[in-house]
Amino acid sequence: MHYRGVLDETGLKVPVVVSVTDLDFVAPPVIRLVDPGAGSAGQVPHILRSDGTFCYLDGKAIVLDRYKPAETIIQCLERADEVLRDAVRGRLDEDLVGEFGAYWADGTVLIDLPEAFEGDAKIQLLRFDRHSGREEILVSDGASSFLALHKRNGGRDPEGLLCPVIRVPALSFDPKQSWPPKNLAELNTWMTSAAPTAVGAIEKAFARSTGHRQWICLSAPNGRFFVSAEIAKAYRTPELLKNRRSHIGQTLRYIQGAVKISGYVGVPVDEAYVFSRNMGGMTNLAGKKILLIGCGTVGGFLAQQLAQSGAGTGAGKLTLVDNDKLKGANLGRHLLGSPYLDRNKADGCADFLREQLPYLDVTSIPRSIMNDTTVLRRQDLIIDATGEESLSIAINELAVTGRPAFPPVLFGWLEGNGAAAVAVMTGDPGLACFKCLKVELAGVPRFNLIRGDVQVETGRNLACGDAHFIPFPVSRAAVAAGLICDIALDWANGGGGHKWRSLTLDHNRAIQIKDSNPKRIDRCPACDNIE
Template sequence: MAEARPLLAELHDQALVALDAYFQAFSATRMDADELAAIQSLVAAAGWKFAVSFNDSRVLTLAVVVPAAFPFAPPRLFVLDGPGLLQWPHLEENGLLCVYPSQTSFSTERPVAVVHALLQEGVAMIEQNLAGNIAADFRAEFVSYWNRSVETAPRVLSLVEARGDSRAVYIWKGQKDHVVADSEAALRRWLDHRFGSSAKAAKYDITMALLLWLPAVPLPADFPKNGADIRRLVAGDAAALELLGKAIVDESIDEVLLGVKTATGTGFGSVKLMMPPKQDGVGRKHDPINRGFRPGRLPLKFALQRGLAPASKVWRYLVQRVDHEWIHGRDHDARQTVLKGKRIVIVGNGSLGSTLAELAGKAGIGNLHLIDGEVVEWENIGRHVLGAQSVGTFKSVQLAGYLRANLPHLQAVEASPEVAEAIDVERLRDADLIVATSGVWQVDSLLNHLQQSQGLPPVLYGWLEPNAAAAHAVYIPGQGGCLRCGMTDTGTPHLAVTRWPDDGLVAVPACGGAFTPYGPAELAWAHALLSGETIRCLLDPPGKPHHKIWVGQTANWAAQGGEVDPRWLDVMGDPGAGGMIRDRDWPAAADCPVCRKLAKAA
């Protein structure tokens, strides 16, 4: 018995048959293998080409090409005899017309309707291009078209602030990447974070570059090809022209970043200036810039004319933004103005604290200090950010290095591999928030005593119930709250969601070895709770002590032997199926021994 053809192959063939019938109305012909290869579409499985008359009486040859995965991958529209690159917006090198954004959803069940819609939209787009209505799209998508115009490496990584003024900036030129920043300190910090120790960073050769802010978004036809084009782009900007003139006279700068505000955000390009040679055609030395003038006396007008002449070529470079505001929200997250200047200290960098540190950095909190004296063990790596390569190293030190390398734009990621019970109080004083995630009562109790007696910043305490059945986040402001008010003297919360036989502990064949089994999936809910509360407490802190609880799905922890704690039923009610967040004010207990002791001392 013959094997049935794979379903996807059958659906593909059925779609092609339907398209063959559809394209009969266009007098289209199937493209052969050579024609498909000519448009350099690596995924082309079939194509149809046909002529289309447009409103200006022009006739163009279009082609619809589908990949082997069609109808589960989109069809493409090509203009086989269109203009060259950067003559029309949305038209790529091989004639591909980008009609829809790459993330567009389309029907996988109506292939003919999908192709019909593609043609309608594509023909309308071509009509606009033929009518000359191209400037708005070119300007709105400046970065895409600039990047398509670049002629050579390297890539420029930009840390500069998109604030709209022309200025001198700092640059490091690596073999593959150039990195620019507003200050030498910011640039060295990024290089140190990204590539290694400060000792190595000290050896980086950092020089100067220019950032020129353009008054208008240039069209591709105006992208600079020579020095005179650079002058034209900033004509009328006295500050930009003066910066250029000084750089030419001093021969100190040969790379210029171009910034511009578009309708959809800030974009950057970069050019390398090719200064006139210092030798004439027969090898004699000469000074084409300063000739006829004493050193330092060359007027600005002549400096610009001689250094940025039509004969002086420029090379265009691709720019990628790696600054804080772009990475965190692409200039559209207003919270970053506050978050990038905040500093948090995370005490405890285990399964809860390590991911919290990573999430805090990725959320844009600019300064992190990690405190943990434990080392990574093999049994940790199943639910820790760090993996096998970090086994045997200090959690805090290795995690800080990991975050610096992967989020090099952060202002600071520090580590203190010290036993949390012997924490140096001075490390805590200038924090905006202390987050305690050690899960060790002695540590939390110490922080609570220090906060009450020495006026430490606000503390956010986070812990898990056995099997990660529930997670807790308790915020204690700098004044007017006490963690001990809601805990026993051994750190058992007065209010828990669940209770367990043997406190949920599972023994292992080691001296004093016991743990609560849970994996990263259960832990993710706790990470979400605590990271969300960290952000909230930095941006809009509660005015009084507050307690937020994630209740895991009841069926999961009940199957592992947990049951609802009776006090939870009395205070908060039946959790039902779980999968919810509850919150309440953190209690103030009249009989709290910590509070009584402090009151007596006062």
């Protein structure tokens, strides 16, 4: 349904077309200005010049009522009225600064540079996907972590094009100017008022490089914006590009109209940004030496979550340990898929993480941790996600007898058939160690989550080489990994929160027990008589 009419009937009388294409109102009605410049001297915020579409409402922030279509459409029109009046009268000039990228970009450039970087950088075309011929434009100091990924995916050493990064004020533009700039003359005219320190930067960069194309980056408080300048084919002569290269800037001043300009918006992918973006005010795991024992069902997902939380970055290190190989029976609930069959799980997970996050310093130990326990003492945090009680008891013994020099140990596992996830942080001598949670091996756990009449189901399938397993859905493993990761993040942020936590995932099989900080037990065979 399409309706024609005017916005701001008593004032601007701006003609629009309102298109209601979604009667569920998941997406708001589309409002397009018939004349995008009506009522103003030119461009105003929230209007896309290409087709006059008016951005008046954030459909993800406001829920529209599908059961009241007439009132909903009126609500949208009133909101559009208000936004348009404020925009034309200059009340939303800051919005134009915030939206600058929408009016600038012909494409995007991935930025692997610190936010405060200024000076010479390099533009490179890199392959991130071995199965695709597509290349991404990336700017860095020439030694980006993504270069390793590029070469891993069959890419050759990429040519690096000079790209000076220049600090400029917040960028906007004069609606009376031709926009966006399409040649060097228009670019320099705009930069004279918007970014005076960058005027002439293209010409100087051409003189310092080779070829007929040149880049610069305008680093502003409202984003980092790239200029790609390309000399028209008719002027790409050896005389200009080689013999008179040192004076090319002077020549370009006379042929500014023959230098095509394209704009690109920068998208940060640097290590500091990627691993801080989702953390809010929390500290991530960067800079820590973390050892994860067990890269199975729970540990595989946990390895990925730890890495995405910054483990293995910022001079930190993530070490993965497992002595088992990935089998066909594991595919239904493991992080890794068929390309990793018959590979050691620790090696496979480390390889997978390097592919996903090339910044990581991640190593693997494809054998039992008990073969070399000295590595444990070199960590800031040890995580045991094996779910193997005998191994956990052995690690706990090393931790308790090694205090206070031994790092804290975080244990995590699933109870029953994934009926509950449990995690406990140990290391505080006044609180429970792992063995304090079940003093007698054949006894009742201190926190008995599983209901008394529930029997743990096991499976046996020798044909798959999987002699014994406990069935539970993959969702339970992912939840357990998340619980353990949360406690690791709390540790990195000062150790707040309860040390023992659980999540009940099947209320028919398990009961909910409040999180707590359980005290040590004197009769515990591990920590009894240990001061």
